[in-house]
Amino acid sequence: YSSPSPLALCRLTQVRWSRYNPSFLEPEVNKELYQKPWEELSEEEKEKVELKAVQPIKAAPPSVSSSVFSDPMISKFTNMMMKNGNKVLARSLMAQTLEAIKRKQLEKYHKAPEDEKEAIECNPYVIFHQALKNCQPIIGLSNITKGGKTYQVPVPLKDNRKRFLAMKWLITECRENKHRRMLMPEKLSQELLQAFNNEGPIIKKKHVLHKMAEANRAYAHFRWW
């Protein structure tokens, strides 16, 4: 049994619709979740599994697969880098970036003395995730109009918004502030490595945003949500 969805409760007509019936659920591609034996699941998970068995499920999109190499963050980043629907180019740029990161890290690894060798991270996926995490701002600013004047009010950000801002800053930084002849993968790998070490222009931008939020602390009570 399930109660009517919150959208139905609002009694609003929807402008954004999809070809799927609203009762369809999102597919779960991760293989490991299906390999857990029945007894190890907790009560909630068992209920979820039973409910899922009765509901129809949407088809998996073409950008998602169950192999080790497909990563949701990397796919999201590739889509944001894509221009005019040229996914082939975006994917190849992403692959070249990861390769460039690996090469640079391996160079460093072979040149470093014995005791520092373990501290150097060679896995480009780990570097990518860590760099993105370091770039994510904690607070953002939002424009609130009160009494005719618009104030910049510090506001906590949702996880999705943080990830989006980090990726957007990375991409705009790489597209604009580079030498005309430098290619995107090289510049991107440079920025990612810098962000991984908590230095570089994107981290600076994040700190500037935090300082602005700290400066506008006085208006924080304007927020009503």
Next chain:
Amino acid sequence: TLRLIYTTTAVQRKNVGASGPEKYTEAFIKKQIEEFNLGKRHLANMMGEDPETFTQEDIDKAIAYLFPSGLFDKRARPMMKHPTEIFPEQRKIQWGEDGRPFHFLFYTGKQSYYSLMHETYEKLLNAQKYQDQVTAQDLPPQKEKKNLAGSRWLTKIELEEMLLEKLSDNDYLRFILLLQKLMTLPCGDIEEKYIQKFSKEVPAQLQKVVIEPLKYDERGVAFSTGEGTRKTARATAVVYDNGTGKVTVNGIDILHYFPVLQDREQLLFPFQFLDRIGKHDMVCTVSGGGRSAQAGAIRLASAKALKSFVTEKEVEFMRQAGLLTVDPRVKERKKPGQEGARRKFTWKKR
């Protein structure tokens, strides 16, 4: 005047209970039923079948044969169905000859809805009283049978048909919330019967998928076929057992046919999900669509073919991973007055 037939009660806009005499009297409907049964026997005799065992399907086939129609809309073609399906149920007149209504809630406007709410609330109070009695006597707790997943509540349209009255969304929601509250209490057998009137069985597993048995070709190798579609692409795949993992599309190797990595990933997705990468051979034919659509179509076809090689549990896992559903997304049509499907023309102030 036109009369609306072969519809549901929810479609009738006018408040039939308040208007004049009934349009379909009971005698009229009885006569229609007799005529229908007679006509059924005549039809059976005409077709040379046995009148006793003439089912509705046979009637439909006979009518389609005797009155061929080229109309596209199935509802416009000649049909012969039982009068209860054709003439929608209507409420009988709610008041007597002196003008006094029968039901005490008639003047609320939605008498059946409010009487239903009253009954349900009465059951709720009973359940609470019963629970108080049980806790007072310190009896052991009742057995809890929770089959949450196997049933669903009636939809708003079904409830309207049951009550022969129009409902608003708010009313329907309130009723469902009340039923849920009733269900969460430790119910006795009385309330369960009452609740069953308003719930419907959902097919226990949405495995309406049909798993076909394996076929064997001349060399004794097991194989199975599957078909898949995506946008405008149509694909058929034949998956052979005891293979090396070679995949051929339209006679060409996949490395040459799909130079893009993403498409090849999609082709191997079902095999990788079931950990059977080097164990099967595949031969596919595909036509139509673009490169990504063809890859998606072959993925569906191969997943359907692999169903016959795998246990039922793994088929359920494949379904939950979204491998066995047909992707319904197609290109949206362009609308008049707009440049594309969604993009509007540039707005000019003057």
